[in-house]
Amino acid sequence: MNPIGAALGGAAAVGLLAAVVAVVVPQRVRAWAAGVGTAVCGAAGLTAGIYALSGTTFFLTLPALLPLSGVTITVDALGGVFLAVTGAVAVAAGVYGIGYARHGGDGRVVQAVFPLFVVAMLLVVCAASVGTFLVCWELMALFSLLLVVAEHKRRPEVAEAGRWYAVMTHLGMVAILAGLLVLAAHAAGDSFPALRDAGRHLPPAVAAVVFVVTLAGFGSKAGILPLHAWLPRAHPEAPSPVSALMSAAMVNLGVYGIVRVGFDLLGGGPRWWWVVVLALGAVSAVYGILQAAMSTDLKRLLGYSTTENMGLVLVGVGAAGMFASGGNRVLAGLALAAALLHVVNHSAFKTVLFLSAGSVLHGTGSRDLDALGGLRTSMPATTAAFGLGALAASALPPGTAFVSEWLLLQALIHGLPASGTITAIAMPLAVAAVALTAGLAVATFVKAFGVGFLARPRSDAAENAQESPASMLIGMGIAGAACVGLALLPGLVLPAIGSVAGRVVDSSSPMLADAVTVQLVGVAGSLSPLMLTIALVVAIMLVIGVVRAVAARRARRAARLWDCGAGPMSARMEYTATSFAEPLQRVFDNVLQPETDVDVTHTRESSYLVEAVQYRRQVPDRIERRLYRPVLALVAVWGSIGRRLASGSVHRYLGYGFYTVCGLLILLVVTR
Amino acid sequence: MQIRHVDAGSCNGCEVEIGSAFGPVYDAERYGARLVASPRHADALLVTGPVTRNMLEPLRRTYDAVPGPKVVVAVGDCARNCGVFAGAYGVAGAVRDVIPVDVEVAGCPPRPEAITEALRKLTGR
Numbered sequence: 001m002n003p004i005g006a007a008l009g010g011a012a013a014v015g016l017l018a019a020v021v022a023v024v025v026p027q028r029v030r031a032w033a034a035g036v037g038t039a040v041c042g043a044a045g046l047t048a049g050i051y052a053l054s055g056t057t058f059f060l061t062l063p064a065l066l067p068l069s070g071v072t073i074t075v076d077a078l079g080g081v082f083l084a085v086t087g088a089v090a091v092a093a094g095v096y097g098i099g100y101a102r103h104g105g106d107g108r109v110v111q112a113v114f115p116l117f118v119v120a121m122l123l124v125v126c127a128a129s130v131g132t133f134l135v136c137w138e139l140m141a142l143f144s145l146l147l148v149v150a151e152h153k154r155r156p157e158v159a160e161a162g163r164w165y166a167v168m169t170h171l172g173m174v175a176i177l178a179g180l181l182v183l184a185a186h187a188a189g190d191s192f193p194a195l196r197d198a199g200r201h202l203p204p205a206v207a208a209v210v211f212v213v214t215l216a217g218f219g220s221k222a223g224i225l226p227l228h229a230w231l232p233r234a235h236p237e238a239p240s241p242v243s244a245l246m247s248a249a250m251v252n253l254g255v256y257g258i259v260r261v262g263f264d265l266l267g268g269g270p271r272w273w274w275v276v277v278l279a280l281g282a283v284s285a286v287y288g289i290l291q292a293a294m295s296t297d298l299k300r301l302l303g304y305s306t307t308e309n310m311g312l313v314l315v316g317v318g319a320a321g322m323f324a325s326g327g328n329r330v331l332a333g334l335a336l337a338a339a340l341l342h343v344v345n346h347s348a349f350k351t352v353l354f355l356s357a358g359s360v361l362h363g364t365g366s367r368d369l370d371a372l373g374g375l376r377t378s379m380p381a382t383t384a385a386f387g388l389g390a391l392a393a394s395a396l397p398p399g400t401a402f403v404s405e406w407l408l409l410q411a412l413i414h415g416l417p418a419s420g421t422i423t424a425i426a427m428p429l430a431v432a433a434v435a436l437t438a439g440l441a442v443a444t445f446v447k448a449f450g451v452g453f454l455a456r457p458r459s460d461a462a463e464n465a466q467e468s469p470a471s472m473l474i475g476m477g478i479a480g481a482a483c484v485g486l487a488l489l490p491g492l493v494l495p496a497i498g499s500v501a502g503r504v505v506d507s508s509s510p511m512l513a514d515a516v517t518v519q520l521v522g523v524a525g526s527l528s529p530l531m532l533t534i535a536l537v538v539a540i541m542l543v544i545g546v547v548r549a550v551a552a553r554r555a556r557r558a559a560r561l562w563d564c565g566a567g568p569m570s571a572r573m574e575y576t577a578t579s580f581a582e583p584l585q586r587v588f589d590n591v592l593q594p595e596t597d598v599d600v601t602h603t604r605e606s607s608y609l610v611e612a613v614q615y616r617r618q619v620p621d622r623i624e625r626r627l628y629r630p631v632l633a634l635v636a637v638w639g640s641i642g643r644r645l646a647s648g649s650v651h652r653y654l655g656y657g658f659y660t661v662c663g664l665l666i667l668l669v670v671t672r
Numbered sequence: 673m674q675i676r677h678v679d680a681g682s683c684n685g686c687e688v689e690i691g692s693a694f695g696p697v698y699d700a701e702r703y704g705a706r707l708v709a710s711p712r713h714a715d716a717l718l719v720t721g722p723v724t725r726n727m728l729e730p731l732r733r734t735y736d737a738v739p740g741p742k743v744v745v746a747v748g749d750c751a752r753n754c755g756v757f758a759g760a761y762g763v764a765g766a767v768r769d770v771i772p773v774d775v776e777v778a779g780c781p782p783r784p785e786a787i788t789e790a791l792r793k794l795t796g797r
Contacts, residue, residue, distance in 0.1 A: 562712055562737045565730030 004048045004058035004075050008126065011044035011087075015119035022111040031101030034111035035094045035471070041115050042090025045083050045122040052080025053496040059128075069131030072191050077500045078264070079125040081340055082256045085347045086125070086249040088482060090118040093241040096355050096475025099468060100241055100362060110150040110239070117143035117245065124253050130180045130190040137176065137253075141169045144250060147242040148234045161230075161237040168220055168230040175217030176257065183210045183265065192265065199266040207266055211273050214261045222254025223307040224314060225284040226623050232291070235303035236367065240358020241475075243299060247306045247354055248347040255313050255343060259336075262321060263504050271422065274321025278426055281314025282433035287591075287623070289440040293447065293584050294592060294619040296577040298357045298367040301448055302350065305393065308437060309346040309401075313339045315430055316408050320505060322423060323415060329507035331415055334520065337494070337501035338407035344493060345392070345400040348486050351479040352389035356382050359472055360452070363465040369448065369577035374457035378465040383453045385476040390445035392483045395438040398533035400487040403518075405438060406527055410520060440584075447580045456571040488530045494518055578617070585619065594619045673705050673795045675745075676714035676738065680731050680767065681757075682721025685781035686748040690718065693784040693791070700788045704795040711737040716794060717744045722754040722763045723770050735771040743794055746773045747787060749780040756780075 018037020022030050052058070052075045063070035075083065097114060120140040127133035149162035184190045186206060187198035199207070220227035231251075235243045258277065262269060288307030295301035316339025323332035359382040360375065361367050376383045392400035412434065415427045457463040467473075486493065518527045563569045585594055599614040645656075677690065693700045694707060708714050711734045723731055735744070746767040749755035757763050767773050777790045 557740065559736050560733065562710065563733075565733045565737075 002056065002058050003051045004056055005060060007044045007048035007051065008058070008073075008075070008122065011041045011048070011122055012119050014044065015041045015115040018115040019112040022115075023108055030108070030111050031098050034114045035096075035098035035101070037115040038094030038097060038118050039091050040094075041118050041122075042087040042092075042094055045087025045090060045118070047087070048075065048122075049080045049082070049084025049087055052077055052083060053500065066131060066135060069129060069190055071132045071135075072129035073123075073126045073132065074128035074192065075126050077496075078256075078259065078504055081344070081497060081500055082125040082252055083122060085252060085344055086118070086121045089245060089249040089347055089351050089479075090121075092351050092355065092475045092479040092482075093244045094118075094475075095478060096244070096358070096472050097241040099471035099475075100239065100358060107150065110147060113143050113146045114242070117147060117242075121245075121249055121253065125256055128192045130184050130195070134173075134177055134180065138173060140250065140253070141173060144242070144246055145169065148238045148246075150239050150242070151237070155237070158237040161233040165230045165234040168227065172217040172220035172227070175213050175220070177217075179210045179214035179217065179261070182206065182213070183261075195265045196267070202266070204270070207269060208273070211262060211266055211269060212276075215258060215273075215277065218254040218257035218261070219280065219314075220254070221257070222251050222310040222314070223284070223288075223303075224254070224280050224310060225287055225307070226627055228284065228288070228307045229621065229624050229628055231307055232295075232300050232303040232621070235306065235354075236297055236299035240299075240354055240361060243302075243358065244351045244354035244479075247302065248350040251306055251310055252343050252347060255310065255317065255339070258314070258317060259504065262317075263324075263336075268321065268324050268505075271322055271325040271420075274318045274325060275422060275426060276318075277314050277321060278318025278430060281311045281316075281318055282430055283311070284308070285311030285315065285437040286433050286440075287311075289437050289444060290584075290588055290591065291619075291621060293440055293444040294581050294594075296369045296581075298360065298369055298372070298448065298452060299354070301369075301444065302353050302357060305353075305441070305444065306346075306350060308441065309342065309350070309393075312405065312408065312434065312437065313342050313346070315339075315434060316342060316411070319408075319411055319415060319427070319430065320501070322426065323411075324505045326420060326423065328415075329505055331411055332505040333498070333502040333507040334407065334414075335411035336505055337498045338404055338411055340497045340501055341407060341490070341494065342401070342404035344497065345404045345486055348479060348482040349389045349392035349400050352385055352476060352483055353393065355472070355476045355479060356386040356389060359385070359468040359476065360465075362468050362472065364459075364461040366459065366461050369452045371459040372452045372457070372462045373455045373571065373574065374462055375453045375465055378463075379453075379467045381467060381473050382476070385473075385480050386453060387449055388480050388483055390449040392487060394442045394445050396442060398487050398529065398536060400483050401441075403487065403490045403527065403529055405434060407518075409434060443581075443584060447577055451575060451577045451580055455574050458571045458574065458576070488533055490529055491518060591622070592619050593622055673716055673791070674708045674714045675705055675716045675718050675791070676708055676711045676734070677718040677720070678727075678731060678734050680719050680721045680727040680751070681724030681763065682748070682750060686720040686750075689781045689784050690720070690747065690787060693787040695784075698784045698788050700791050703788070703792050703797045705791040711735075712739070714738050715742060717742070717771075718747055719744060719751050719767045719771075719773075720747045722750045722757045722760075723765055723767055724762050725764050726762075728764045728770060731767075731770055743774045744771055745775045745777065745790055745794070747777045747790075748782055749778060752776050752778060 014037055018034055021033040025033055058075040060073040061070060065071040101111065117140065120136055120143050123136040124133065124140055127136050145162060145166050148165050149158055152158040152162060183195055183199065186202055187194045216227065223231035235247055238246060262273065285308050288304045288311055292301045292304035292308060295304060316335050320332045320336035320339065323335060357367065359379065360372065363379050363382065364372065366372060395401040395405045409431060412427050412431045415423060520526065585592060595618055597616040600610055601612040603609040603611045679687065692698060717735060717738060719731065746752055750757055751767045753766050754763055775790050775793060777786050779786055
């Protein structure tokens with residue numbers, strides 16, 4: 001039997017079984033059932049993905065399972081990348097979920113939906129017909145929605161986040177549905193091979209409509225501007241293992257959709273499609289990391305960072321499309337490989353970050369960076385995990401993101417000699433955007449780690465923090481190990497990813513990689529992260545050794561910390577997340593447009609004497625203010641006009657029904 | 673010579689004269705004496721006023737915070753022997769009762785010339 005089929009069947013069976021068991025068994029063991037089920041499900045998905053990457057393919061048609069269209073499943077190498085990533089994230093999140101459920105959220109529905117969400121995500125990348133794809137996509141959206149609103153009874157913000165997510169994910173679904181249906185209408189059937197045949201011979205206008213509409217749908221799932229508004233709301237409010245699954249696995253499927261439709265089904269397309277993708281990606285990356293740098297909510301910060309990283313991935317995808325349409329297949333393969341590697345890397349470090357943020361929430365009850373601090377002593381394992389994730393996210397060696405962003409920059413820089421005015425303008429701007437993003441990411445994660453985990457506790461909750469249970473630490477450990485592995489030995493995954501990227505753009509693999517060194521093909525460039533790390537460690541050791549040796553020669557005098565001569569310094573004197581980000585906020589004042597509000601209350605006796613001063617400052621999401629508020633206001637106006645129709649009179653309602661039937665009959669008479 | 677000024681309980685008369693010594697007329701800085709903002713940056717302390725009970729501990733800590741080798745200059749009669757505040761309820765003692773003093777400048781307040789002269793002894797210019 002085909003190993004992929006066995007693994008996928010096992011994943012689906014285990015997921016369904018875990019869901020049933022989680023509903024049936026008592027509360028005590030419910031989290032165990034769901035967590036182990038999810039982890040096994042993820043492991044099966046990972047296995048299937050690895051087999052798919054190694055060249056095995058799998059076809060399955062179940063005509064009777066779904067009425068009208070049936071279920072068609074195909075696993076190829078491109079799907080294999082996303083299968084493996086989703087599976088690996090689910091393993092870590094599942095193990096972590098066992099301990100996290102004690103924090104709350106061990107309700108019957110939530111625990112049952114958890115493994116089902118993973119199964120739905122695994123099936124999305126296996127779907128090989130429009131019907132199957134849309135059903136799996138919708139299942140994924142619904143299951144994730146149920147998980148997002150898990151804590152809605154305890155916190156009212158969750159319900160609001162859930163509403164945003166529900167509306168935006170379904171609008172995205174409508175866009176994807178419309179786009180794929182237009183494509184299917186020009187094809188012989190709704191299976192992907194039929195669409196692939198039709199996609200090459202579509203009229204350009206129809207192909208453009210299909211691409212732009214599906215790009216909007218998939219982009220909203222990936223958290224790309226300006227459709228990102230749900231992401232920084234839903235990710236913080238969801239339980240942390242769910243945040244990890246959504247941020248590290250689900251948003252990737254938006255990228256999968258863009259690559260699948262753009263490259264595979266439509267066969268590339270003209271250059272302007274990919275210029276749009278590149279521009280959206282670059283803007284999302286810079287805007288996302290800028291908002292993350294301003295956030296004081298730990299999980300909101302990570303949510304915006306997801307927008308940033310998906311933006312970087314789309315820069316790679318867009319560059320790949322531009323190169324491919326210009327005929328430069330080798331560079332296209334390199335850019336797409338960089339994008340796919342960044343998907344993998346982002347999943348690894350975002351899992352660690354969200355899981356450790358959840359551990360902080362579990363241990364302190366707070367995710368407000370301004371109220372945290374000093375967790376290093378009380379939660380050492382969580383601090384280590386978050387530090388590892390922050391380093392990996394910072395695009396500095398020896399971090400994980402460094403390798404993929406290096407590859408991306410290589411592709412963009414070598415794209416400069418490629419012909420065309422648009423390329424000559426777009427590539428330097430993209431390089432600048434990637435560089436700015438990388439710099440801001442360092443500032444953001446220094447803030448998150450330094451303010452949140454080092455220094456002194458800023459609140460009682462942070463002072464009395466408790467380290468999380470073992471299962472949560474194991475979950476973080478699995479993801480952390482993946483981060484370290486990907487950072488030091490990217491050669492283990494790069495050949496597979498390179499050959500996938502090469503196949504998607506009809507070229508050979510853009511890189512050669514042994515265990516230590518990555519060598520680019522077609523352009524000059526090689527990188528050895530392991531050697532780089534060793535050199536870095538040796539250099540640091542050397543500097544420390546020299547400083548120690550010099551210092552040992554002179555007598556040292558221990559003096560207390562200078563605190564201006566007044567008593568011990570309190571936690572209120574520390575840098576907060578807000579104050580740390582303030583210089584950056586000043587620099588980007590015109591983009592961010594922070595809102596400050598000062599209320600001065602005077603005493604009753606005299607307006608010259610001040611009784612109280614209230615200062616409020618917030619950095620709102622400007623796109624949300626400018627774009628969404630007017631639309632929402634318009635919808636509200638429309639709704640209130642529509643309400644006039646519903647006056648409460650039964651006679652009127654009966655009249656509506658009567659006139660509607662009459663109108664329909666007249667319409668039928670006229671048209672027939 | 674980097675100098676950190678500490679007001680241990682002065683009436684601010686000496687501060688006015690120190691300000692004058694570093695002003696455009698006397699300009700002690702041209703002799704290599706500079707006022708700095710932290711004892712961590714300083715080579716010398718310039719202490720004014722009798723040491724009040726509130727400033728006793730901060731003065732000791734400031735002295736500890738200055739990296740060695742270090743010099744202490746007591747400016748004004750109050751810093752030397754508590755001056756008119758001697759025996760007052762809030763006064764802990766003269767500067768030399770709290771930290772070792774190297775140079776003393778007499779006067780209530782001392783003239784800027786006297787302060788500049790004392791600083792020139794330290795800087796050797």
